[in-house]
Amino acid sequence: QSVLTQPPSVSGAPGQRVTISCTGSSSNIGAGYDVHWYQQLPGAAPKLLIFRNTNRPSGVPDRFSGSKSGTSASLAITGLQAEDEGDYYCQSYDSSLSVVFGGGTKLTAL
C-alpha cells in the first residue's frame, strides 16, 4: 500500500492528452512538500520528469507538465507518443524526511 495514490493505468491514442493523478494527505503533499514525477521506461531506471511540482529538467519535452493543489498533484502529457509508454511515479516527503512514492501508473499508447 503506497502512501500516495495513483491510478494503476491510463491510456490514450497517439496525439491525445492524458493525465495522471497523485493523491496524498495533510502529512505529505498537503503539508506543503513538493511533488516530483519520474518516468520509468521498460528495463530502465526511473528518470526525473518534473521537479518541484511544475518544473521540467533540461531535455524533457514541454508536452509534459505538472500541477499541484491541496493534497493532490497531476501530471499531464499532451500529444501522446508511443515512446511515452512506461510507468510514471509521483514522489514527495513526509515530515520525518521519509521519501514517499505513489504506486505507479502504467501509461499505454493505444
Added chain:
Amino acid sequence: QLQLQESGPGLVKPSETLSLTCTVSGGSIATSSYYWGWIRQPPGKGLDWIGSIYYTGITYYNPSLKSRVTFSVDTSKNQFSLKLNSVTAADTAVYYCVRHLRYGTLDYWGQGTLLTVSS
C-alpha cells in the same frame, strides 16, 4: 557528470544479511546539503524508499524496515552502503542508489542491481 553505481552479490540466502555498496564518481559524497539514499523495486512492482544517509553519518530509515537495516558511509572511498539482515523472498528486488537534497528530487540514480533471495 555525477554517476552512481551499485554493487552487490546478486544472490543471498534466506535469513542471511544483504550487503550493497554504491560508489559515487564525478563528484564528492561529502557535499553539503545532499543525501544519499536507497530505493528498491520488487519485480513488477513499484518503488519503495529504504532510507537515506548524510555524509556525516546521519540516517533516516523507512519505519517498516528500520529494525533490519543499517547504512554507512565511507567518504574516503566516496561510497555508501546498505546492510539488510534476516532477508526473505520479499526482499528480492532491484536496488537503486540515489542522490537527493533534503526534501528535494531524487536527481541522480544508479542503474540498479538485482538482488535475489533464494536458497
